[in-house]
């Protein structure tokens with residue numbers, strides 16, 4: 001088989017890449033090793049409404065719920081609410097990734113991309129030392145796909161970069177290890193996302209509850225890898241459930257890892273581009289990666305459509321991609337990495353102090369940046385180190 | 392030797408992402424370990440379910 005572009009992985013990054021490139025006229029093949037796109041889910045499914053709308057028209061079939069705001073609970077139990085209730089605005093969506101991921105793949109297919117599921121990329125094809133496509137396996141059968149450019153959208157377990165000589169291995173301090181239950185409980189508030197902080201609750205991370213409507217929510221935990229031990233996320237999540245939702249029914253179990261490494265040294269090689277979690281583009285503070293993955297996918301797809309017809313796919317030519325993502329989403333990722341490095345070592349006293357300082361304060365900009373700005377205003381001395389990052 | 396408890400594993404791929412040796416691969420719903428494993432233990436430390444374990448081999 002021969003094409004202009006092979007995309008490995010059909011998550012949000014891969015599908016947006018394939019869609020953008022196919023729309024611009026490239027002959028695209030997208031491979032997904034799972035037999036069902038999007039399943040099993042590895043996500044808490046929360047996204048900013050405004051950011052998502054810039055990339056795709058929201059469709060009720062893949063939106064589980066809309067949320068009005070967030071509650072943050074300090075280790076000592078103090079709770080603050082941040083919301084835009086007064087304006088009645090909904091600020092976030094909680095998605096149904098199983099439906100969402102497939103809908104994005106469908107868009108790529110509609111744009112003309114060939115989608116192959118249950119098809120695993122096994123390695124790169126090489127032609128005189130230059131990558132020239134991939135070998136893959138479909139229901140046990142091996143075959144070759146020749147293409148001048150391969151885009152690795154293969155998620156946290158990415159191999160495409162490694163095959164091309166890019167070291168993407170994450171250090172324990174650069175991954176949040178996560179467990180999550182889909183919980184049914186009458187105590188679940190359908191309107192608010194909740195965050196629980198504390199070194200006993202979730203070392204170097206947090207516990208979240210993202211409502212999916214009608215009394216169910218994704219209740220999960222992220223623990224910083226360097227502070228974890230085997231099985232810790234699952235153990236702590238069960239402890240949390242016992243304390244907070246003792247009668248909660250568990251309808252689904254999710255596990256996974258989120259890169260929180262900040263930008264890695266390089267995301268292109270000759271004939272290869274990495275996007276999304278494969279390029280470690282998830283947000284180091286929130287662990288959110290859907291929007292960045294989609295953004296990077298669009299950039300990579302458009303750049304591929306420009307460069308492949310010209311035959312300019314060497315790592316030098318592909319610097320356009322490095323430059324474009326680092327100047328846009330990369331800036332936020334770098335900044336949030338620095339902030340994360342500061343936050344993960346705070347004591348419970350520090351965290352209590354910070355949450356208390358938000359009590360009764362109006363957080364006008366309901367996003368991470370807005371929240372951090374207020375935190376710095378309220379704690380100028382304590383957060384001196386962060387000041388230059390935010391303003 | 393690194394052992395994978397298939398009955399515990401949730402096939403999330405997190406271990407694959409941290410392995411410095413590239414010794415792991417998520418194939419369908421199981422984790423495969425190849426000979427490049429250096430028994431560094433990093434994957435076991437971060438597995439959210441505790442499905443990986445380094446077992447000391449008896450010296451021959």
Ligand SMILES: Cc1cc2nc3c(=O)[nH]c(=O)nc-3n(C[C@H](O)[C@H](O)[C@H](O)COP(=O)(O)OP(=O)(O)OC[C@H]3O[C@@H](n4cnc5c(N)ncnc54)[C@H](O)[C@@H]3O)c2cc1C
Pocket residue numbers: 008009010011012013014031032033034038042043044045046047119120121122153154155156157158159178179180220254255256257258275276277278282287288289290291293
């Ligand atoms: C517990 C948890 C909670 C999270 N919560 C949120 C959240 O609330 N909001 C948010 O924005 N983000 C969240 N994230 C992060 C988010 O899930 C990822 O950032 C996002 O899925 C990245 O998209 P992607 O397309 O890069 O990778 P993925 O969605 O992981 O897709 C990669 C795809 O590549 C496929 N693949 C891998 N190797 C091969 C191969 N060799 N051949 C073929 N196919 C292959 C995989 O099967 C997979 O389908 C969370 C992550 C976890 C683990």
Ligand code: SF4
Pocket residue numbers: 255395399400401402403404405406407417422437438439440441442443
């Ligand atoms: S990290 Fe653990 S649960 Fe996830 S794939 Fe590896 S062994 Fe399985």
Ligand code: SF4
Pocket residue numbers: 393409410411412413414415424427428429430431432433434435
């Ligand atoms: S023990 Fe180390 S080298 Fe072996 S599979 Fe785990 S992370 Fe890789």
